[in-house]
Each structure stands twice: as structure tokens, then as C-alpha cells.
Amino acid sequence: MSKRGETFGFKQTRAEDTAKGRTSGAIRCLNCFERIIPPDEAKTYKCPHCGYEWRISWPFPNFPRIRGPVWDVNRKLAEKEVSEKGWESYGAK
Ligand SMILES: [Zn+2]
Numbered sequence: 001m002s003k004r005g006e007t008f009g010f011k012q013t014r015a016e017d018t019a020k021g022r023t024s025g026a027i028r029c030l031n032c033f034e035r036i037i038p039p040d041e042a043k044t045y046k047c048p049h050c051g052y053e054w055r056i057s058w059p060f061p062n063f064p065r066i067r068g069p070v071w072d073v074n075r076k077l078a079e080k081e082v083s084e085k086g087w088e089s090y091g092a093k
Contacts (some may be wrong), residue, residue, distance in 0.1 A: 030066055051073075
């Protein structure tokens with residue numbers, strides 16, 4: 001039954017990898033768009049790439065979604081950025 005083996009060939013494997021990436025709990029940081037993997041059932045998670053912190057919800061086990069930013073943390077980061085780069089980088093005139 002070599003035909004059977006072909007059905008589970010390269011393409012299938014790649015599709016499975018993508019699916020695995022999702023179910024293992026990876027999401028994309030909405031600030032830097034890096035892939036981040038919060039620990040199971042974490043309420044909040046700080047992106048290790050840019051330091052922004054996100055509120056996480058779990059509609060399914062191992063399937064996190066970003067609900068929104070943790071404002072206290074992100075506002076401080078934004079303020080720091082503004083004080084370093086100036087308001088112009090935010091489009092204020
Ligand atoms: Zn990030």
C-alpha cells in the first residue's frame with residue numbers, strides 16, 4: 001500500500017506542522033509581530049521581544065488569544081518611547 005504513504009507525504013506534514021504551531025499555543029505579539037507562546041492559561045503575558053504585555057484569553061485549551069494590552073505596562077513603554085523619540089514619531093503636530 002504505497003499509495004497510502006503518499007497521502008501522508010510532504011505537503012501533509014507541512015500542514016500538520018502549521019496546525020501544531022497553533023495548538024501549541026503560539027500567538028503573534030500585536031506590537032512587534034513576533035511569535036510568542038504564553039504559558040498555559042496565563043492571564044497576561046509579556047512579550048519577550050518588545051516587552052509589551054498582553055491580556056490573554058483561552059477560548060480553547062492550548063489556544064490563547066490576545067484580548068488587549070495591559071495598559072499600565074504598555075503606557076509606560078509608550079511614554080518612554082515618546083520621551084526618547086519625541087511626539088513627532090507619534091504623528092502629533
Ligand atoms: Zn512583542
